[in-house]
Amino acid sequence: xxxxxxxxxxxxxxxxxxxxxxxxxxxxxxxxxxxxxxxxxxxxxxxxxxxxxxxxxxxxxxxxxxxxxxxxxxxxxxxxxxxxxxxxxxxxxxxxxxxxxxxxxxxxxxxxxxxxxxxxxxxxxxxxxxxxxxxxxxxxxxxxxxxxxxxxxxxxxxxxxxxxxxxxxxxxxxxxxxxxxxxxxxxxxxxxxxxxxxxxxxxxxxxxxxxxxxxxxxxxxxxxxxxxxxxxxxxxxxxxxxxxxxxxxxxxxxxxxxxxxxxxxxxxxxxxxxxxxxxxxxxxxxxxxxxxxxxxxxxxxxxxxxxxxxxxxxx
Numbered sequence: 001x002x003x004x005x006x007x008x009x010x011x012x013x014x015x016x017x018x019x020x021x022x023x024x025x026x027x028x029x030x031x032x033x034x035x036x037x038x039x040x041x042x043x044x045x046x047x048x049x050x051x052x053x054x055x056x057x058x059x060x061x062x063x064x065x066x067x068x069x070x071x072x073x074x075x076x077x078x079x080x081x082x083x084x085x086x087x088x089x090x091x092x093x094x095x096x097x098x099x100x101x102x103x104x105x106x107x108x109x110x111x112x113x114x115x116x117x118x119x120x121x122x123x124x125x126x127x128x129x130x131x132x133x134x135x136x137x138x139x140x141x142x143x144x145x146x147x148x149x150x151x152x153x154x155x156x157x158x159x160x161x162x163x164x165x166x167x168x169x170x171x172x173x174x175x176x177x178x179x180x181x182x183x184x185x186x187x188x189x190x191x192x193x194x195x196x197x198x199x200x201x202x203x204x205x206x207x208x209x210x211x212x213x214x215x216x217x218x219x220x221x222x223x224x225x226x227x228x229x230x231x232x233x234x235x236x237x238x239x240x241x242x243x244x245x246x247x248x249x250x251x252x253x254x255x256x257x258x259x260x261x262x263x264x265x266x267x268x269x270x271x272x273x274x275x276x277x278x279x280x281x282x283x284x285x286x287x288x289x290x291x292x293x294x295x296x297x298x299x300x301x302x303x304x305x306x307x308x309x310x311x312x313x314x315x
Contacts, residue, residue, distance in 0.1 A: 037265020041274050044259030047250050049281035052123040052130075053289045054246040055115055061240020063232025064115045065224070067247075072107055072214065072221035074248035079211035080218070091212050095204065098196045103213040105193020106256060108220070111247070113186035121179035123286040124294040128167055129183040131279035131305045135160050136191040144195050152311065160308030167301040197256075198263050198271075206260025210253065276306045 058067045091099060117126055135157050142148070168180050200209045263271040279302040286292040 034266055037262045038274070039262075040258040041262025041266060041271040044255050044257075044262060045274050045278050046281065047255030047258070048275075049278045050285055051247060051251040051255075052114070052118065052126050052282055053285045054243040054251065055111075055118050056123055056290055057239040057243030058247060059115070059118065059240075060243070061235050061237050062244065063228065063234075064112075064119060065228040066232045066234065067244060068108075068112045068115050069221050069225035069228050070244060071111060071248040071252060072217055073225050074245070075107075075252040076214040076218040076221065078249055078253050079214040083208070083211050083215065088208060088211075091204065091208075095200060098200045099209070099213050099216055101196040102193045102200070102209060103217045105189040105191075106197065106210070107193075107213050107217045107252065109189035110186045110193065111252070113182045113189070117179040117182035117186070119179075120177065121183070122292055122294070123290060124283050124292050124298050125168070126179075126183055127279045127282035127286065128298055128301050128305070129164055129180065130187065131302050132160060132164050133187055133190060133194075133278075134275045135305070135308065136187045137194045140188075140191040141195045141198070144199075156308045156311035160305045163301055163304045163308070167297060170297065197260055201260045201264035206262075206264045207257040209260050210256040214253065276310065279305065 055067070058071075062070065114126065114130070138153075139157060168176060197206075197209050197213075259271070262274075280299065283294065283299060283302065286294070
């Protein structure tokens with residue numbers, strides 16, 4: 001009996017020891033995954049912060065419709081080449097509706113609306129208004145998923161919206177302009193695209209989400225590019241070409257690729273916290289690349305929005 005009892009004890013110890021050794025390894029792997037996801041999401045934010053200055057450069061050579069259409073075509077060619085090279089299977093039919101929302105929001109709607117706004121608005125002004133994007137995304141996500149945020153969440157959301165509204169009215173001479181209307185519409189369509197993209201990134205790799213969304217738009221962007229280029233004059237310049245290349249490959253494809261990968265790894269709330277730095281980064285790029293001069297109200301409003309969004313994330 002003693003031999004049997006000691007044998008049973010030995011087997012018990014032998015079974016427990018590997019578990020104790022495996023647990024720290026799994027925790028370390030989880031931390032490494034979160035660290036990589038945070039780095040990818042942060043890289044996406046840096047890429048996004050250059051979008052408005054690059055668009056302003058692109059408008060020096062291309063008309064707004066040409067810039068948006070050619071941007072979509074170039075990004076789709078890069079994305080389609082990656083999908084073909086890696087032999088990625090076609091998305092499931094149940095994922096097509098979500099991909100269509102991503103395409104309409106972040107591939108077509110947001111670039112077009114912000115490009116139209118930047119014809120008459122400064123990049124600094126647009127950066128402050130679009131600084132509400134994380135907040136808008138949180139609201140759209142709450143409505144989409146049925147989650148009921150706390151009262152503190154809604155109070156912070158309304159405060160941030162009021163700060164941006166006051167800024168835009170003051171900067172526009174007491175009334176909202178057409179550019180402000182374009183920017184507000186861009187917030188809504190992009191928030192919907194981010195929400196669906198974040199949902200899809202849980203069931204398929206993040207880069208495939210934006211890749212397939214770009215490819216889905218190709219039947220629209222290719223003929224649109226041909227028509228727009230035939231009607232809008234083109235004045236090639238170094239700034240114009242660099243701006244076009246960046247918004248196509250840097251912002252639209254690469255930026256969204258690492259952004260969706262980061263969101264899938266660390267979750268939408270954590271990724272949204274990183275995006276708080278985007279308006280301030282855009283203000284810096286606007287000053288360095290475009291030589292824009294803005295009043296102290298721009299960074300102050302951006303910081304106020306940052307605080308409001310931070311409160312919503314903790315709520």
